[in-house]
Amino acid sequence: MEKVSNFRDVSIPKEWDRKGLPSWTYKSKQLLEIEKESLFFNHWQLICHQSDLSSVGDFLTFDLCNERILIIRDSENMIRAFYNLCRHRGSRVMANEKGNCTAIVCPFHGWVYNLDGTLRGASQPKSFPKFNKKDFGLKKIECEIWHGLVFVRLQRGPQPEVKTLMSPFSEELSHYQIENMVKTDGIWTQKTNVNWKSVRDVDNEGYHVPMAHPSLQDLYGKNYFDEPFVNGISKTHASFSGKTARNWSVKNYKRFSSPASHLPDKYKNSWNYFGIFPNAVIAVTPETVQFYQEFPISTDLTLLRGSIYRHKNETRQQRIARYLSNRIDNHTVAEDVQLTIWSNESMNSKSFEGFYLSDLEYGVKSHHDHMRKQIPILKIEKQPDEHLIYKLNKEMLEKEQKSSIPTAAE
Numbered sequence: 001m002e003k004v005s006n007f008r009d010v011s012i013p014k015e016w017d018r019k020g021l022p023s024w025t026y027k028s029k030q031l032l033e034i035e036k037e038s039l040f041f042n043h044w045q046l047i048c049h050q051s052d053l054s055s056v057g058d059f060l061t062f063d064l065c066n067e068r069i070l071i072i073r074d075s076e077n078m079i080r081a082f083y084n085l086c087r088h089r090g091s092r093v094m095a096n097e098k099g100n101c102t103a104i105v106c107p108f109h110g111w112v113y114n115l116d117g118t119l120r121g122a123s124q125p126k127s128f129p130k131f132n133k134k135d136f137g138l139k140k141i142e143c144e145i146w147h148g149l150v151f152v153r154l155q156r157g158p159q160p161e162v163k164t165l166m167s168p169f170s171e172e173l174s175h176y177q178i179e180n181m182v183k184t185d186g187i188w189t190q191k192t193n194v195n196w197k198s199v200r201d202v203d204n205e206g207y208h209v210p211m212a213h214p215s216l217q218d219l220y221g222k223n224y225f226d227e228p229f230v231n232g233i234s235k236t237h238a239s240f241s242g243k244t245a246r247n248w249s250v251k252n253y254k255r256f257s258s259p260a261s262h263l264p265d266k267y268k269n270s271w272n273y274f275g276i277f278p279n280a281v282i283a284v285t286p287e288t289v290q291f292y293q294e295f296p297i298s299t300d301l302t303l304l305r306g307s308i309y310r311h312k313n314e315t316r317q318q319r320i321a322r323y324l325s326n327r328i329d330n331h332t333v334a335e336d337v338q339l340t341i342w343s344n345e346s347m348n349s350k351s352f353e354g355f356y357l358s359d360l361e362y363g364v365k366s367h368h369d370h371m372r373k374q375i376p377i378l379k380i381e382k383q384p385d386e387h388l389i390y391k392l393n394k395e396m397l398e399k400e401q402k403s404s405i406p407t408a409a410e
Contacts, residue, residue: 018358023348030389032298043159046282061096061098083138191301191304216328288310293306
């Protein structure tokens with residue numbers, strides 16, 4: 001497990017490899033299966049905010065790369081995570097995406113589980129030989145709550161606990177009192193016909209903002225700075241421009257933006273984005289906190305997912321500002337979706353020779369390097385035989401791990 005230091009060297013080297021990942025990595029089905037195991041299952045995934053589960057019995061379900069997840073607040077007021085998988089025949093124990101229940105009842109044969117995941121009883125128990133109910137509770141998933149945000153991890157991996165991973169940003173984010181915020185319109189999802197990495201490639205750099213995002217450019221101007229991924233986390237700081245805005249939403253957002261009194265001055269006129277490897281971002285504004293992320297469904301289909309949270313005692317002025325910031329965000333999302341489509345299309349062109357990245361796109365490079373560390377076959381430029389990808393990656397990973405072990409002389 002990697003140790004995380006609060007020191008972050010975010011400097012950009014004078015000389016660095018400006019190529020991105022090779023185009024074959026955006027199309028390989030075998031590689032996608034490796035990505036699921038090596039990036040999505042064994043790294044922390046942000047699922048929701050604790051306000052999404054405000055009452056005992058509140059639950060959410062979510063499918064993560066074909067694994068079914070159930071998040072629920074139990075009778076002891078504890079948020080727990082389980083596989084949404086009945087221990088009898090493997091049916092979903094919760095068919096709905098959200099709701100409230102007094103017990104977890106499988107819709108297939110009626111097995112009943114308590115809110116803490118323990119088996120209360122099987123239907124028609126006399127049809128089974130005697131068995132220990134303790135052996136048939138729902139399968140647990142590792143779960144951690146940090147600043148009110150709920151994270152899960154399906155398998156142990158290279159990341160430390162969320163508290164440690166995010167420690168370089170913990171003090172900064174504590175000013176927003178995220179744990180006291182409440183949900184707005186719930187969790188949204190959207191599908192887009194691209195590889196998930198194309199989504200991340202666009203989001204990991206601000207070089208495109210002046211050209212592709214007129215609303216954000218109007219809001220920030222040149223006051224936009226990206227920090228690359230270091231030890232699994234990244235940051236973007238964007239403070240409001242002092243110039244008069246031309247865009248209607250931006251002009252009125254600046255007019256109505258009413259930060260909470262507990263925010264320090266340096267955060268009252270800025271939007272900040274905190275990236276979490278491999279696929280999530282926490283974005284904070286004076287009025288809201290939101291998260292957004294992407295999950296692969298196939299090599300050319302990705303699920304976009306996110307949610308926005310507001311101050312519990314939101315004023316009318318803050319509500320207006322939140323509405324206006326949502327308008328800005330909605331335009332930005334639509335623009336980014338189009339950019340990801342164009343970028344992803346290039347991976348199928350025989351004439352495309354790969355990325356040539358600007359210093360302003362070093363965030364893309366740092367994210368690719370994080371992926372290469374977990375999946376070394378990403379370093380190979382020419383596509384290997386599809387059926388050999390898993391074997392070659394395993395061999396490369398074992399070789400790198402072996403070479404990193406200190407010798408007795410060292």
